[in-house]
Amino acid sequence: MGKKNTNNEPIVDEDLLKDAGLDLDGQQVADQIEEEIEDFQEPAASASNDNVIAGLNQQIAEKDDRHLRLYAEFENYKRRSQREKLDLMETAGRKTMLALLPVLDDFDRAVKQAESDEDTKKVWDSGVGLIHKKLLNSLSGQGLKPMESNGEDFNADLHEAITEIPSPEMSGKVVDTVERGYTLNGKIIRHAKVVVGK
Numbered sequence: 001m002g003k004k005n006t007n008n009e010p011i012v013d014e015d016l017l018k019d020a021g022l023d024l025d026g027q028q029v030a031d032q033i034e035e036e037i038e039d040f041q042e043p044a045a046s047a048s049n050d051n052v053i054a055g056l057n058q059q060i061a062e063k064d065d066r067h068l069r070l071y072a073e074f075e076n077y078k079r080r081s082q083r084e085k086l087d088l089m090e091t092a093g094r095k096t097m098l099a100l101l102p103v104l105d106d107f108d109r110a111v112k113q114a115e116s117d118e119d120t121k122k123v124w125d126s127g128v129g130l131i132h133k134k135l136l137n138s139l140s141g142q143g144l145k146p147m148e149s150n151g152e153d154f155n156a157d158l159h160e161a162i163t164e165i166p167s168p169e170m171s172g173k174v175v176d177t178v179e180r181g182y183t184l185n186g187k188i189i190r191h192a193k194v195v196v197g198k
Contacts, residue, residue, distance in 0.1 A: 006041055018183040090143070090185040104139075104146075105179060107132045133143050147181035149174045149192045167197030 111132070113126035136146075140194060149159060152174050159174060169173055174194045181192030 061081070063106065090187070093142055094184055094189055097139070097142070097182070098189060100139065101182060101190060104136075104182075107135070109179060143185035144189075145183050147183065147192050149177045149194050154196045158188065158192060159194045159196075161196045162193050164196045164198045171196030173197055 038102055097167060110128065111124070114120045114129070126169075147158060154161065154172055154174055162178055173196070174192075175197045176195040178195065179190075179193040181188065182190050
């Protein structure tokens with residue numbers, strides 16, 4: 001800006017105005033200059049305010065987006081961890097059950113042996129057979145279930161074929177179960193080892 005007097009008004013050189021061909025008095029020129037300065041400053045100030053507001057709105061939008069993403073990730077994490085806890089609780093005894101399966105296999109072999117001899121069957125039914133049934137009931141209460149495979153269609157998801165034997169009437173079906181399969185709470189923990197007819 002130009003020079004100002006003690007009243008804080010711009011000093012206008014009237015000789016310069018006359019040379020420029022203007023017949024305005026000093027106060028009119030000062031007012032005109034002030035108006036031009038205000039007109040010049042207002043658009044710049046409003047433009048910079050608009051830029052600041054736009055920048056702040058963009059930052060708010062980015063923070064909202066980031067907040068929503070973090071919230072969604074946290075919700076997914078909570079669901080996933082709850083599902084994992086449920087799976088862990090359902091299969092918590094998996095190792096113990098797998099350790100007991102060979103004992104159950106031995107019981108199955110003993111049952112087959114006992115059924116082939118009448119005297120052994122009487123002893124079995126009155127003693128060891130009761131223990132076997134009680135063990136199976138206790139384990140089934142924990143979610144362990146044996147698969148019944150004999151006579152069923154061969155299913156690679158459930159069965160592991162050890163060998164095939166010629167059997168036209170049982171083609172594609174399980175002829176014999178060598179080792180029973182088991183599920184724990186609906187999930188397979190051991191596939192059945194079977195003989196398949198062809």
